Amino acid sequence: MEVTSHLKWNPVLADPTGRRQAKPRTLGKTMVIDKGLGLNAFEDLLSTSEDHLDMIKIGFGTSPLYPQRLLKAKIDMAKASGICIYPGGTFLEVAIAQDAVSSFFDMVLALGFNGLEVSDGTIEVKRKLRNELILRGVNEGLQVITEYGKKGWGSSIELDELIETVTIDAEFGADLITIEARESGMGVGIFDTQGNCKDEELHKVLSAIPGQHLLLWEAPLKNQQVHLMQMLGPDIHLGNISTHDIISLEALRRGLRSDTLSFGTRKE
Template sequence: MNYQLNNIPERVVKPRDYGLTMAMDKGLSVREVEDLISTSSDYIDIVKLGWATSYVTPNLDQKLKVYRDAGIPVYFGGTLFEAFIIRNQFDDYRRALDRFGMELAEVSDGSIDLPHDEKCEYIRQLAQQVTVLSEVGSKDVEKIIPPYKWIGLMQTELDAGAWKVIGEARESGNVGLFRSSGEVRSGLVEEILTKIPFEKIIWEAPQKEQQVWFVKLLGANVNLGNISPHEVIPLETVRLGLRGDTFSHFLNNNHK
């Protein structure tokens, strides 16, 4: 840090297993990635190439190299996995992971109907090849999954070999964990946390108000995902109580 401040919450240092910030790259150029790394690499733990943008991104190898040289793991969005699965091209997907040297993969079923036992089998198979993140929740705003099902799905996918489970919200933050207004389904989140350790969940929270809510609930080292590249540093200030929304949250009582 550039100077000393007291009463700042302690952040787990990189490489870390929790307190993760997953940034979403929706088509950044190589130069934009270089700029992002110059300002934010200390605060980014993982980068997701959103949905299937990697299919159309030019200079993909070059961009991946820039991230790797900075020590930042990258993975393809879960929608790309689903695009391969719906076309019966799972082996082609595995070859694509090898072709681009991917160390992470996301298994999701937000856009397709995939029996859960089949999804878990994909997790088991991919876990022999890469580190797997699995996503729970639907991209369909009309599809509401009750809390006990979220818990069961998450636990089964962790048991199948997922490193982390991701709570679905899309890049807009208005489905899955959230109402169409963006408001957190607080009862759902709190019930999930009665059974699934917070360190094992990455909460997709693209909106500032959502990030603030999770930091206040779970502290500076909550795992948060789908963060816009331009919001990585602002999020870190939210985590540290250096933005108005969390300014008093981490101060000792006598400083409030």
Template sequence: MSGHGASFWPPVWHDPSAERTSKPRQQGLTMVIDKGLGLHSFEDVMNVSADYIDVYKLGFGTSVLYPTSLLQSKIALARMHHVQIMPGGTFFEVACTTESVEHYISIIKSLGFTAIEVSDGSLPISKERRWQAIGLAKEAGLVVYTEFGKKAASFTADLDPLLQTLDEDLRAGADYVIVEARESGNVGVFNCNGETDRSFVRDVQISAGSQASRLIWEAPRKEQQVALLETLGLATNLGNIATNDVLSVETLRRGLRGDTAHRILDERSKATCE
């Protein structure tokens, strides 16, 4: 059981679900998106929330806009707190249309990044180049996150292509596959109003079998987070979580917020009565 207050509060208060595991976690990952925090704000995020963050993404192409010394300070601080850190997938796409994949990997490694996002949401790349990037990144010692989906407003996730991408990317060496929803949360498994297709995500979980635990569902909105945790379980991997929503998501995972607390308490009450 993890958390800054774990030794002070009674354990049952700290995690009513009794399911949350400590880092490094294999399931129940929280992937955070940073749209441009300064160093002091980032320090606050790490000091308050690092126990609950598994991977930290410097969104889009923001990495290249930081002063290099500040960027390296953020990377070093994330590593000190045992948080994986990577540039956004769009930056990978832009960089790899102008330079080789090897050059991109070499640069982010030299800066200290510990993970990479390989995607083609905006700029398509061939499957062969995608798999090559995965393999090269693994050889370089990076944790590899790939992404399924497009950033176009019309993108809706389909079962067979998602399952095929999941299987192929994992075979190529990827650690996890992210299901695209954008930071707006209105594509992929969500409709234009951000509502979750619960039936679809349930079908994905069933059809993917053991590989389902290697999916990360982008879910920037609270109602989406609740829907996915209720449908797929509290150990569901969630991505595109805002920096100021990390503790909020953690309360949902543990049953420390009304949206999930009632379910956990109801299940505990039934178990006691049986």
């Protein structure tokens, strides 16, 4: 049977929740971390998942390790698919440590990145410099995502510090503030050493910040994604998602998996 372009799934089957936004989304954004995809794999990723993918982070400080033509091709393909693509915040931390921030920005703009991550997960970045970096990104036309939290094992959330970070970052133009969980999702931020969510800390965070829409939760593990959505709803922003898990995460958001099937039957 030939599939024709006018065929469409019944909306109650495609999205039982009836609430999923089309791109460009303001709710329920998904960020994927690219830890070394080749160009063919990257193209496959977009061909299968571009409708469900909002942001791609070129992980850590890997950006200068690619052949430049390949990295540029990735950036161009992502932007053509309506995706924000940016280097990992660790790379900007390297630039700060090496006193090469201007050179970093020059290359980010020359290559065509349309996003910027500002973090202090490994080094200390003073508030004044953080403000300057956010503002510089905004003035260069980049979508700025910041990050709160240290990458060290056992690091936790300091509530007063988080409130200040979210409030000031947003005032200076950051679109989202990421809650650090690394690519492992264990022993960092709101997750314990087994990767389980520390609900008491989560509730403290939510009671203190200006708005949930400002937060991007790094949640690389399926049980974390399910738990956060069951607590906060399917419209939360989620990050550090594996490139293999985008479709399965979208199914969770829409109530198309047993874990979240109830999302499609709830009356708001």
